[in-house]
Amino acid sequence: MYEFTFLTSDRGENFINHLKTLGITATSRVDPINESVTNVAIPDDIDDNLLDQIEAWYEDETSQNEAAARALEDDGDIVSAGIWVQLENGGSSLARVDPNIMNRILTVLTPDELGHFVSVIADAVEHPDVTPICHNKSTSSCG
Numbered sequence: 001m002y003e004f005t006f007l008t009s010d011r012g013e014n015f016i017n018h019l020k021t022l023g024i025t026a027t028s029r030v031d032p033i034n035e036s037v038t039n040v041a042i043p044d045d046i047d048d049n050l051l052d053q054i055e056a057w058y059e060d061e062t063s064q065n066e067a068a069a070r071a072l073e074d075d076g077d078i079v080s081a082g083i084w085v086q087l088e089n090g091g092s093s094l095a096r097v098d099p100n101i102m103n104r105i106l107t108v109l110t111p112d113e114l115g116h117f118v119s120v121i122a123d124a125v126e127h128p129d130v131t132p133i134c135h136n137k138s139t140s141s142c143g
Contacts, residue, residue, distance in 0.1 A: 001041040002051065004058050005031075005084055005092055011038035015061060022050070034094065083114065085122045 006012035012028055019026045024042055031037035042054070081102035082094045095118070097105075105114060 001044050001090060002046070002054075003086075003090060003092065004040045004042075006038045006040065007036060008038075012040045015040060015058065018057060019054070022054075024054075037094065039092065083118050085118055087122065088126050 004012065004015065006015065011030075016026045016028060019040075019042060024046065026040050026042050028038055028040045031039055046054070081099040082096045083102075085093045085095055087093060109117070
């Protein structure tokens with residue numbers, strides 16, 4: 001299953017309706033840890049090109065929702081930032097980050113680069129590697 005996460009008040013209904021127009025069955029559930037989060041899952045046997053289109057549409061919708069949230073932040077109503085971490089078991093977790101730190105990070109990394117960086121860290125947590133950092137695969141030493 002591919003899973004998409006929504007923090008919006010519509011709980012991903014717009015996304016689900018879009019999937020229905022494509023003939024894709026989606027299931028949604030409220031996150032058991034954070035009730036303001038909704039996870040929408042679709043089958044993982046979807047054609048790669050169609051999946052790319054769905055992911056692009058999801059990213060566009062997410063960007064629009066983030067822009068709306070930022071507009072509220074400018075009004076002083078909401079001040080929050082976070083990074084969704086996709087877990088190997090298919091679940092996800094929100095890592096809350098100080099908005100000032102997030103803004104600083106995003107001045108040097110694109111959202112995709114930050115997402116990749118976080119994925120590498122999540123993988124390292126789930127699959128610890130005790131190999132020395134200077135370990136070379138062709139030799140057994142740092143030399």
